[in-house]
Amino acid sequence: MATKVLPQPGRDEIRVEAVLQALGEPVRLTIVRALADNPAGVCCGEIELPVTASTRAHHLKILREAGVLSTHTDGTRRISILRREDLEALYPGLLTGILSAKQ
Amino acid sequence: MATKVLPQPGRDEIRVEAVLQALGEPVRLTIVRALADNPAGVCCGEIELPVTASTRAHHLKILREAGVLSTHTDGTRRISILRREDLEALYPGLLTGILSAKQ
């Protein structure tokens, strides 16, 4: 089972505008909160969202390209993990600040 | 000289999606950075921006309505101040995280 990591920006390629814009959307913020609750990673289909599969894939792509999360394959599934370390290194406190917001 | 504070959301009315969406725009992020450098407040006309005055007013309104900044009048001028305390109380670390990003 050769897991493969989907293309994503390196830590030095992450731009704060892209991160903020990615996080400033309700559906994507829901995804990020779900990932934060599951440090081991989440299969994107498991997150309950009020959108279709294609829209979900769209949002995951935006989050991945912004550098917010990392995705690797696991059979037919794709596991997404929050890039906590990278975001904390670039913008210390940002993620915890956002996650501390009462829903 | 009766200075007047323009309408803005109370601390409990601030929503994290609105804040992130407001910050996820290059022009508005420039404004926030300028305000962060001037804790005493900045007259919006003083910030150098690549847009016209009407667009500038539009962005300031969005930032104000999101709860990111506070504006009060001073004669014909309007002084804007970053709502550091409120944001820090709601989302501890968020602002410093964003501002620590190398431009």
Place this chain on the structure above:
DNA sequence: TCAGTAGTTCGACGAGCATCGTACTACGAA
């Protein structure tokens, strides 16, 4: 090999947004 499942990609569509110019308001100075 074949069917089923997980997820992406593509094209289309409608809503929202950033931008502008113009007209307007509010204040200060002469």
Place this chain on the structure above:
DNA sequence: TTCGTAGTACGATGCTCGTCGAACTACTGA
């Protein structure tokens, strides 16, 4: 009162974005 300055409000425009359905890919299990 009149003029100039600082800024807002409004309407229009073009672009971006979120959403969807349908078609497609990739892997698993029978």
